[in-house]
Amino acid sequence: MAQSTLSDIFGSNVFNDSVMRERLPKATYKALRKTIDEGIPLEPAVAEVVANAMKDWAIEKGATHFTHWFQPLTGITAEKRDSFISPTQDGRVITEFSGKELIKGEPDASSFPSGGLRATFEARGYTAWDCTSPAFIKDDTLYIPTVFCSYTGEALDLKIPLLRSMEALSKQALRVLRLFGNTTAKKVITTVGPEQEYFLIDKKMYDKRKDLILTGRTLFGAKSPKGQEMEDHYFASIKERISAFMKDLDEELWKLGIPAKTKHNEVAPAQHELATVYNTANIASDHNQLTMELMKKIALRHGLVCLLHEKPFAGVNGSGKHINWSMSTDDGQNLLDPGHTPHENAQFLVFLCAVIKAIDEYADLVRVAAATPGNDHRLGANEAPPAIVSVFLGEQLTDILEQIENGGATTSKQGGVLKVGVSTLPALPKDSTDRNRTSPFAFTGNKFEFRMVGSSSSIATANFILNTIVAESLSQIADRLEKATNFDEEVQLLLKEIVKKHKRIIFNGNGYSEEWVKEAEKRGLPNIRSTVEAIPALIKEKNIKVMEKHGVLSKVELESRYEISLENYIKTINIEALTMLDIAKRQILPAVITFATKIAESINSVKATGLNADISAQTELLEEVSTLMSEFKKNISELENAVNEASNMNGDSYSKACYYRDVVFAKMGILREIGDKLETIVDAELWPLPTYADMLFNI
Numbered sequence: 001m002a003q004s005t006l007s008d009i010f011g012s013n014v015f016n017d018s019v020m021r022e023r024l025p026k027a028t029y030k031a032l033r034k035t036i037d038e039g040i041p042l043e044p045a046v047a048e049v050v051a052n053a054m055k056d057w058a059i060e061k062g063a064t065h066f067t068h069w070f071q072p073l074t075g076i077t078a079e080k081r082d083s084f085i086s087p088t089q090d091g092r093v094i095t096e097f098s099g100k101e102l103i104k105g106e107p108d109a110s111s112f113p114s115g116g117l118r119a120t121f122e123a124r125g126y127t128a129w130d131c132t133s134p135a136f137i138k139d140d141t142l143y144i145p146t147v148f149c150s151y152t153g154e155a156l157d158l159k160i161p162l163l164r165s166m167e168a169l170s171k172q173a174l175r176v177l178r179l180f181g182n183t184t185a186k187k188v189i190t191t192v193g194p195e196q197e198y199f200l201i202d203k204k205m206y207d208k209r210k211d212l213i214l215t216g217r218t219l220f221g222a223k224s225p226k227g228q229e230m231e232d233h234y235f236a237s238i239k240e241r242i243s244a245f246m247k248d249l250d251e252e253l254w255k256l257g258i259p260a261k262t263k264h265n266e267v268a269p270a271q272h273e274l275a276t277v278y279n280t281a282n283i284a285s286d287h288n289q290l291t292m293e294l295m296k297k298i299a300l301r302h303g304l305v306c307l308l309h310e311k312p313f314a315g316v317n318g319s320g321k322h323i324n325w326s327m328s329t330d331d332g333q334n335l336l337d338p339g340h341t342p343h344e345n346a347q348f349l350v351f352l353c354a355v356i357k358a359i360d361e362y363a364d365l366v367r368v369a370a371a372t373p374g375n376d377h378r379l380g381a382n383e384a385p386p387a388i389v390s391v392f393l394g395e396q397l398t399d400i401l402e403q404i405e406n407g408g409a410t411t412s413k414q415g416g417v418l419k420v421g422v423s424t425l426p427a428l429p430k431d432s433t434d435r436n437r438t439s440p441f442a443f444t445g446n447k448f449e450f451r452m453v454g455s456s457s458s459i460a461t462a463n464f465i466l467n468t469i470v471a472e473s474l475s476q477i478a479d480r481l482e483k484a485t486n487f488d489e490e491v492q493l494l495l496k497e498i499v500k501k502h503k504r505i506i507f508n509g510n511g512y513s514e515e516w517v518k519e520a521e522k523r524g525l526p527n528i529r530s531t532v533e534a535i536p537a538l539i540k541e542k543n544i545k546v547m548e549k550h551g552v553l554s555k556v557e558l559e560s561r562y563e564i565s566l567e568n569y570i571k572t573i574n575i576e577a578l579t580m581l582d583i584a585k586r587q588i589l590p591a592v593i594t595f596a597t598k599i600a601e602s603i604n605s606v607k608a609t610g611l612n613a614d615i616s617a618q619t620e621l622l623e624e625v626s627t628l629m630s631e632f633k634k635n636i637s638e639l640e641n642a643v644n645e646a647s648n649m650n651g652d653s654y655s656k657a658c659y660y661r662d663v664v665f666a667k668m669g670i671l672r673e674i675g676d677k678l679e680t681i682v683d684a685e686l687w688p689l690p691t692y693a694d695m696l697f698n699i
Helices: 003-009 017-023 026-038 044-060 099-103 159-179 210-215 240-255 281-301 346-361 363-368 394-405 459-482 487-505 514-523 531-539 541-549 555-608 616-647 653-679 692-696
Strands: 065-069 081-083 085-087 093-095 125-129 136-138 141-150 188-202 260-265 271-276 304-307 321-329 441-443 448-450
Touching (some): 003 240, 044 099, 044 141, 141 159, 159 188, 159 459, 188 692, 240 271, 271 281, 281 304, 321 459, 346 394, 346 459, 346 487, 459 487, 459 541, 531 555, 531 653, 541 555, 555 616, 555 653, 616 653
Parallel strands (some): 065 141
Antiparallel strands (some): 065 081, 136 141, 188 304, 260 271, 321 448, 441 448
16 A cells, blocks of 8 residues: 555545535534534434435445444444345335434344343343444444443443443543633543554464364463573564565554554564554444454454464463553543643642552452453463552652652652763653553553553453543542632642552552562552452442442443353353363374374384394383373363363352362363373374464464
């Protein structure tokens, strides 16, 4: 694609603001913008005009169908396509698309996870147009972003709580801004820029790995002789085949108005990253879902497979999704921008301390945002943020908060100039603070980077949790400051109290170290090591209270998500265990038996010669293989028994999930260890699975 056409291609398949301005009557455009910008209800007559214009535009672009595109609690997107055609009496067809069809759809709610909100026979659900996220064309279909709710009005998706949380945060942030004299801002938006990590492997290798096909990760696999220890993959020159994939991906994303910005090789071999420019939390969430979908689809065109699992390969880095999160007014003021003298910027310090307070008070909810079975393999594994939630601020802001605690901030540490020592190179402006890649929640200049979220997760959950808990902090701050007789004095007193009470959450050191685990325990910070431990936070009284107070999720909606999360964990581990047993019994064990038989035949052949030849090597190898094979078979039986026991368990979902984690998952680890030892011994020609070296270094 020529450089001159880049601006033409960007957003070319999106019914964006410029298209609406061009195709809608002025009055209709203004009414729609009012709904988008101010939340004014959309009139049916306006929807009718918009629907007709949207249909004409889509058909001109080659679309034949439309779909309400939504995000159920499966973690992926859903759609049901309908054509624009409507038969006429003379046997012909006309194209139709009404305002009613635009605004509302009716999918089967009973076929999606509801956590008990809907019985199987209660099928009705609704999708409703989210006009704040632009419609787009993909696969000859007009995609209309929608929310998904039950017949009784409960949220059955990820978008509804996200939209509710955005309104909640805006409402509370505006209260604080008004106290600081801002009378012009009408809305505060959360801005989000996700960084997406992923692996690419050859499809021919993938097709031979049932574990990758069914679970997204390798359930067996010995360590490759070479991994990432040479540190030669990160930011390295991008291979031609990968570059071609990235080029196609960029172009498809740009057509959909997704601002793909940065692409590079990540730390592990075959691992890469794509980052997009920030957008509103809602649109960024939609865009990230599309990005993951297109990564998988476009990889196949290049004979590749995109792996989004958090830990597809043991022993090398896993994949996360770093969420760059901030708050901005509708007129463009970033509320987390400290300016040149942050110690004098009281408004910034209030918003900063609101975030710190929120993360400390609701660390368990923050941890839930990153709780998935796949992410359990990654968090705290000396390659990703630990499972302990903490906040990195850096030297400058930490120093300012210490000054506030001790009576008042009077100075800000400055970065100065970095001299490289080469006369032809310019002096570089030095940031006032270093970065910390081991921190789960790190301040990075004018935003926070939430690094815990897993690569396959929707970012909607993390964002609605962050929005809600920060809205609560701002609500408490506004309640207090609105009653203040001396505003400036009360601000200083408030900041001092927040710092003193919540400084325990601030940690600028090495989050990977054992010392931090001990230090965090002393500070009273929770160390929630697994998804099963994290999920109950959804139904803690204080967390239900904050979600209900801000209208984000009701008690029954939270209870449904609690049940769905536990069910997902149970089903995931069960599928992995059954897949592991299938591979062990039908692929690995037969290969090992064949190998052992070949060794035995070799021993017998040598003996048959009558020569007094040394066959100790073959004998020792046969003994080793036979011993491991016996252990392997024994542990297959033990894992089978554990899976059967788990499947027959009655009682609550939490107890069952604990059994899967403590017993089934543990036995899977033992079986894998023996299988991986066998891989290093068995004849490579007989081993039935592509190895790590095959997959990671084959492109």
